[in-house]
Amino acid sequence: MKVLGVLGGMGPAATVAFLAQVQALTPAQGDADHIRVLMDMNPQVPDRNTRPGEAEVELAAMALRLKAAGAEILAMPCNTAHAQKPGILAAGLPFIDMIAETTAVAASTGARRVGILATPGGEALYVAVFAAAGIEPVVLEGPDREAFMTRIYGVKAGEVGGAARDRMKALAAGLVARGAQGIVAGCTEVPLLLAQADVTVPLTDSAEVLARVCVKRCLA
Amino acid sequence: MKVLGVLGGMGPAATVAFLAQVQALTPAQGDADHIRVLMDMNPQVPDRNTRPGEAEVELAAMALRLKAAGAEILAMPCNTAHAQKPGILAAGLPFIDMIAETTAVAASTGARRVGILATPGGEALYVAVFAAAGIEPVVLEGPDREAFMTRIYGVKAGEVGGAARDRMKALAAGLVARGAQGIVAGCTEVPLLLAQADVTVPLTDSAEVLARVCVKRCLA
Numbered sequence: 001m002k003v004l005g006v007l008g009g010m011g012p013a014a015t016v017a018f019l020a021q022v023q024a025l026t027p028a029q030g031d032a033d034h035i036r037v038l039m040d041m042n043p044q045v046p047d048r049n050t051r052p053g054e055a056e057v058e059l060a061a062m063a064l065r066l067k068a069a070g071a072e073i074l075a076m077p078c079n080t081a082h083a084q085k086p087g088i089l090a091a092g093l094p095f096i097d098m099i100a101e102t103t104a105v106a107a108s109t110g111a112r113r114v115g116i117l118a119t120p121g122g123e124a125l126y127v128a129v130f131a132a133a134g135i136e137p138v139v140l141e142g143p144d145r146e147a148f149m150t151r152i153y154g155v156k157a158g159e160v161g162g163a164a165r166d167r168m169k170a171l172a173a174g175l176v177a178r179g180a181q182g183i184v185a186g187c188t189e190v191p192l193l194l195a196q197a198d199v200t201v202p203l204t205d206s207a208e209v210l211a212r213v214c215v216k217r218c219l220a
Numbered sequence: 221m222k223v224l225g226v227l228g229g230m231g232p233a234a235t236v237a238f239l240a241q242v243q244a245l246t247p248a249q250g251d252a253d254h255i256r257v258l259m260d261m262n263p264q265v266p267d268r269n270t271r272p273g274e275a276e277v278e279l280a281a282m283a284l285r286l287k288a289a290g291a292e293i294l295a296m297p298c299n300t301a302h303a304q305k306p307g308i309l310a311a312g313l314p315f316i317d318m319i320a321e322t323t324a325v326a327a328s329t330g331a332r333r334v335g336i337l338a339t340p341g342g343e344a345l346y347v348a349v350f351a352a353a354g355i356e357p358v359v360l361e362g363p364d365r366e367a368f369m370t371r372i373y374g375v376k377a378g379e380v381g382g383a384a385r386d387r388m389k390a391l392a393a394g395l396v397a398r399g400a401q402g403i404v405a406g407c408t409e410v411p412l413l414l415a416q417a418d419v420t421v422p423l424t425d426s427a428e429v430l431a432r433v434c435v436k437r438c439l440a
Contacts (some may be wrong), residue, residue: 011251012243016236019261023232029377031231034263040289041239043254069260069289157249 001035002218005071007062007088009041010048010078011156014188014207018077021211026219035218038071048080049121060087067091075214077188077207079122094217101213102184102206103129109202111182113138115175117168117194118186119152120145126186138180144171155189168193176201221255222438225291227282227308229261230268230298231376234408234427238297241431246439255438258291268300269341280307287311295434297408297427299342314437321433322404322426323349329422331402333358335395337388337414338406339372340365346406358400364391375409388413396421 004022008015019037028034040062046054059081063074074088075096082099089095103126106114115138116126123139130137140148151159151168172183172194183199185191188207196203224242228235239257248254260282266274279301283294294308295316302319309315323346326334335358336346343359350357360368371379371388392403392414403419405411408427416423 009251009254009256012246012248012254016240016243019239020236023236024378026232028232030373031229031263031265031376034229034232034261036229036264037259037261039257039259039261041254041257041259043251044256045251065289069285153250156251158244 002072003036003038003070004214004218005063005066005069005074005093006037006039007042007059007066007074007076007081008039009043010045010081011189012041012043013155013192015039015041015077017192018188018207018211021208022214025211025215035215038066038069040066045081048078048083049119052083052121055081056084056087059084060090063088063091063093067093073214073217075210077210079125079186079188079206080119082125083121096210096213096217098206098210099125099129102186102204102209103133103135105209106182106184106204107133107135109182109204111202112136113179114182114184115172115180116140116184116186117148117172117175117190118184119149122186126184138175138178140171140175144174147171151193152187152189155192160192165193165198169198172199222292223256223258223290224434224438225283225286225289225294225313226257226259227262227279227286227294227296227301228259229263230265230301231409232261232263233375233412235261235297237412238408238427238431241428242434245431245435255435258286258289260286265301268298268303269339272303272341275301276304276307279304280310283308283311283313287313293434293437295430297430299345299406299408299426300339302345303341316430316433316437318426318430319345319349322406322424322429323353323355325429326402326404326424327353327355329402329424331400331422332356333399334402334404335392335400336360336404336406337368337392337395337410338404339369342406346404358395358398360391360395364394367391371413372407372409375412380412385413385418389418392419
C-alpha cells in the first residue's frame, strides 16, 4: 500500500469532496484497509488563473514537503492547476494527471464530441489532450464562459444551492445542444453543482476519476 | 491565520466528515479565506482500544512530522485516541482537546445528567472530565456496550444505512430513558449515524465542536 500525497485546497470544498470519494471508493472492512493520505490543503496558493507563475512556485514547494513527509504518489484535485504540473514533477514523485485520466474515461464512453466545463486554463489543458485522443471539444462560449466562472467562484463562497445548480445544468445543456455527446466536469467544483442525473449524455467527473485512480494506484 | 495540523484516519470517514465541518464552518468568500490544513490521515495507527501504547508512539511521530511540515495548532478527530494525548503534546504545539471542549459545550446546555456514546476508552476520558465539571454521566451498559462497538466498527466498514442508524438511535434513547438530559456523541463515528433530529434531548457532536474550535483558534 502506497502513501498518497494530496495537493489540496483549490478549493477546500472540492478537496473535501475528493477525499470523501477516495474514502468511499476504497474497499475496506476496517480503518487499516484504507490508504494513508498526507494532505496539504492550502487555500492560499496564488490564483491559478491570474498568477500562474507564483502558483507554480508554491505548488512545487508543497510537493517537496509532501515527499519529505512520506508521500509516495502525488495527486491534485484541481484541474486548472495542472498547468503548473512541471513544478510538481520536479519533486521526483509519480504524479497522477487528472486531465489525462479524465480524458481517457471520457473517450471510453464512445463520445467523439465532448463538452468541457472548465476554467479557461483547465479548458486549454483538456483541448490539448482531447486533440491527441481524437476527441472534438465543445467549449463554453460568450456569456456562458463568464456565467460558468461566476458559479465556480460561487462554490468557493459556499453557493451550492438550487439556483446555482440550475445554472450549471443549463450550461451543460447548452454544450449538449451544440453537439456534445458527453460532458467532462473538468473543474473539481463542478460536481458540487452537477450530477449525472442533471445531464442527458455521459458525465465524466474529473474528481471521481482522480479518486478512483488514486485508490487503484495506492492499493497496487 | 494559523495552520491547522490534523491527526486523522481514526477512522477515515469520520476524518473526512470533520474536514467538511471545518470547511463549512469557516466564513469565506473565496479560497483564500479558508484555513490551511496539513493532515496525516493514517488509518494504520494501531487500534486505540487494544494497542494503546503502540498507538501513542505512532501519534507522537505524526505530531512531530506535522509540526515539521508547518502545523501551528494540532487537532485529532478521534475521542478514544485522546488517551494518547501525552505523546502528542510532546511535539510542543498547542493541542485542542476534544474531550474538554465537548464537555464544556454539553455543560452549557444546562444538562446535569449527560449520556455518553463512546468507546470504553473514550467513555473513561469523558467520565473523568464530567466529574470535574459536576456532570453526572450516564453510560452504556451490558449488551448496549457491545451493540455500540458493533455499529462503530460497522461505520469503519461502510455501514451507514438505515438499520445502523436505527440501532444508534435506540442506544441514544436508552440513555435518555435512564435519565440523560443530554447526549454526547463522544466518538467521531457517531454523528455519521445520529443527528439532533434523532434524539429528544440536546445532542453535542464532538466532531462539530472540535471543528468550531479549530476554525475559531486558527482564525484568531
